[in-house]
Amino acid sequence: MSLITVNPQIPQADLEALATERGVSKAELEAVSLALDGLSSKEISQKLGISAIAVRKRLGEVYQKFEISGSGPGKLAELRRILTSGYLTANSTIALPRRKDWGEAPDVSVFYGRTEELATLEQWLIKDKCRLVALLGMPGIGKTTLSVKLAKQVQDEFDHLIWRSLSNAPSLQDFLADLIQFLSNQQEATIPKDVNEVISQLVNYLREHRCLLILDDVEVILRDGDRFGRYQQGYEGYGLLLRRVGEAEHKSCLLLNSQEKLREITLLESPKQPIRALPLAGLKPEDARKILQEKGLTGERQWQDLIDYSQGNPLALK
Ligand SMILES: Nc1ncnc2c1ncn2[C@@H]1O[C@H](COP(=O)(O)OP(=O)(O)OP(=O)(O)O)[C@@H](O)[C@H]1O
Ligand SMILES: [Mg+2]
Structure with a gap:
């Protein structure tokens, strides 16, 4: 095998x-x-x-x-x-070679604020060893940016790291095959066809090594505006993946970003469980000001109006 x-x-x-x-x-x-x-x-x-x-x-x-x-x-x-x-x-007395695949993660060298969110997330990932964490919030609020910044900060705590976006809506089978090939260092010869079996194979890797998996744009596979966070037809298997990764015993973390709530997270999240969700609000006014400053906008009065209008949404400020 x-x-x-x-x-x-x-x-x-x-x-x-x-x-x-x-x-x-x-x-x-x-x-x-x-x-x-x-x-x-x-x-x-x-x-x-x-x-x-x-x-x-x-x-x-x-x-x-x-x-x-x-x-x-x-x-x-x-x-x-x-x-x-x-x-x-x-x-082994030899340190495990760490593998990182940042995929298409954006550059976050320009980053303001979010110190409290970063501290909370670090606590969840490192101290509480959370297995499933969701960053939730409206378009442009800063989920992708914050997830990359966080991953850069905590990367040394993990054996392997992989960053993937679901923006092209990959089938669960293709998505899992990609993850398993990465985690096995392209050594896995057979990827089972059965969804349950392939998830078990993934969970085994998550148990053997401490891995950080970051999944962006998860709302793409959810039904538009469905308040129960249900999946698009043909993508229901992702729900099973989240449930198993959240509930199985292992030492890794799946961090995901979504504009919409996910039903598994809503059902399973609890301060006592290693499954959490962080709803993101806009940037604080002083951090929002820095974005306007960077844009070369002047005038304290206009700044305040813009910040009030955008409610600290960094994309709207840009
Ligand atoms: N803390 C921050 N400091 C500086 N710029 C930020 C910050 N957060 C977000 N931005 C900027 O705001 C824009 C939107 O952020 P981002 O792409 O992270 O939002 P998002 O929540 O992932 O949006 P979407 O739901 O559309 O994927 C980006 O251009 C990003 O660079
Ligand atoms: Mg994003």
């Missing part, structure tokens, strides 16, 4: 530690260790003195605990890949 060629024998103690982290029982570990050694279900059943059905049941439990779905021999290969990667990460 994967192209990883390094396949060191994982010492039993490490295998045990990695399996226990996922809640694998002693009996299940016994069966899966033999399967990883290359024994068939029949051979395992003879060795352990249990029925072949019991062996398959134990292995099935292990796959479930590692969130490996699907059918066929691919599952054992995927398990081996996850374990090998976990073992190598835990035992």
Whole structure:
């Protein structure tokens, strides 16, 4: 299933530690260790003195605990890949090469204000280890700009970073394939067709490495003006992606920008949960003034009128 060629024998103690982290029982570990050694279900059943059905049941439990779905021999290969990667990460003395793909993220060298928002978001991403964060607000209010500024500030806290816009409305399958290829360093040979399976594959990467995924222009895949934040036809799978990324145990963060509310975020967000939403208001008057200053506009009176009129919306000020 994967192209990883390094396949060191994982010492039993490490295998045990990695399996226990996922809640694998002693009996299940016994069966899966033999399967990883290359024994068939029949051979395992003879060795352990249990029925072949019991062996398959134990292995099935292990796959479930590692969130490996699907059918066929691919599952054992995927398990081996996850374990090998976990073992190598835990035992590596060499720093992991960080990968960053900023896609078409805009330049944010000119940036004013938003100190409180940046502090809140940093707290959510770094201290609270939030898994799903949404920046919400009207067109031009500064979501894209703020998300890039934030990502630049926190990038060293993450192993990998990827910035993508949904402005071309990619299908979920294409979008996930792009993410997985990036996260696997182009090593993943097969991307499952089934949406649930491919999301599981993504979640496994989000668990192995601390990744920051930034998703811009998410309103493109939502129905126009739908107050329930429902998806355009054919894009409903994105809702499943958000739910799974928000609810599954992992150490990464999906940060998204949207003009419209998203139903999953509305349903799941809570100060006690690692799922949050930040509604963005206009810039403070003193920061809005700096934009006008930069534009070469003079006259305190006119400034105030413009700022009142635009309610601090940076795009309107420009
Ligand atoms: N804090 C800021 N400092 C300086 N300029 C800003 C700031 N925030 C936004 N801008 C400027 O305002 C314009 C609109 O901002 P941005 O594109 O981030 O808005 P947006 O909320 O992502 O809009 P949309 O919903 O249309 O994607 C950009 O030209 C950007 O450079
Ligand atoms: Mg934007």
